Amino acid sequence: MISVPLPLFLTGLAALMAALVVTRGWLGTHAKTLFLVLAAVMMIETILVALRFAYQIEGVLVIQRLLPFWIGPLLYLGFLALSDRAEHLRRLVVLHLGWAAAFTLVVAAVPQVRIALDFLIAFSYAFYAVLLMRLWRGGPDRLSQLAVAHIPKMRRFMVLGVLLLAVTCLMDTVIAVDFIRNEGANVTRMLSLGSLILILLFAGAAFWIGKAPTGKETTTSLSDQDDDVVTRATQFLEETRLFTDPDLSLTRLARRIGVTDRVLSTAVNRQTGKNVSQFINGFRVTAAADLLRATNDPVSAIGEAAGFLTRSNFYTEFQRAYGQSPGAYRKG
Structure with missing residues (x-):
């Protein structure tokens, strides 16, 4: 017993x-x-x-x-x-x-x-x-x-x-x-x-x-390979604007630049301190900001054009990047 x-x-x-x-x-x-x-x-x-x-x-x-x-x-x-x-x-x-x-x-x-x-x-x-x-x-x-x-x-x-x-x-x-x-x-x-x-x-x-973060997970010494992978991913997204596809995934992006999912995820994390989703959303937010300044299109339409699947996700990511809503950014 x-x-x-x-x-x-x-x-x-x-x-x-x-x-x-x-x-x-x-x-x-x-x-x-x-x-x-x-x-x-x-x-x-x-x-x-x-x-x-x-x-x-x-x-x-x-x-x-x-x-x-x-x-x-x-x-x-x-x-x-x-x-x-x-x-x-x-x-x-x-x-x-x-x-x-x-x-x-x-x-x-x-x-x-x-x-x-x-x-x-x-x-x-x-x-x-x-x-x-x-x-x-x-x-x-x-x-x-x-x-x-x-x-x-x-x-x-x-x-x-x-x-x-x-x-x-x-x-x-x-x-x-x-x-x-x-x-x-x-x-x-x-x-x-x-x-x-x-x-x-x-x-x-x-x-x-x-367990408190030790920093080892994000401060690992950067390798030339990490820099090369992130540079290739950045150039590819800027040239193709594939980030405007809301279904873009880590796997898809990794295949297009010729690396494995793990290599891309690790390189982005160590180089930028972001995960791949945040990395891609950075391009979308920048594109949305450009459209807000250059066009009179509705804010919701701009979010969709930049690649955001939902309006709430667009507003959250934009607020995180610019510290204000898309509407306030346009007025400013």
Whole structure:
């Protein structure tokens, strides 16, 4: 039996994660809120797990088996808030948390569904692990709302998130099978082993997200190759004006100048301190500023002509570059 409930160690680590999130000023408001809600859910869940399995308090069962539906969506949405899909965050929050709410209500209202509850929870973990991994595989430039210095650590955190969901999915599946075959005779040992693994993952996440930037990620000595790659990319974009294509991607640009995605991304990061998305948007903002001075076209049309997919993205990038809105810039 567990003498000191290991899930309570997870509660403490989740609380530490919440404290670290609060003190990271570089996290956006939406991402910070989602991660804090996630930490709160995980703290409550681990406390309920300890009460149920370590102290045999079965009255917490219903809530303890419903909260896991929210963990995957909150983790995934937290990273989406830092990504190039941030402008669609409100719709995505409604979609993903809406599904979590629907599952919660169905399971709470229809007792028969609880028979398959563990497998439904495992499916939720697996589904969001896949979505998070797909976001990670999109490369550093997917985290376009972050300063470049923080992107590597958040990508490591994404991997830890995938591992967290995968391990928890496996734990729930194995525990469900044990309840079916052995009436839960081995659950305590399984929970102990799973908790130890999760403690290591939480500790790793806390270390990486709390680690201060060392500067090594952006101040690496510049090589002649970096300078050459950025020069070629700059000349190519200026000559072809391919930046006006809103679908221009890192991969496409890298292929057109004859380098790999990684070489282009690394060179741009080290030479300019920007990711490739910001690098390309710099050309778009400059082109938009020229059009604002030279034409009387509507501001929204100028944003589209410069290559911005949405008006909100155009205004955000222009404000960042010039410290004022496109309309104010034209009047000035």
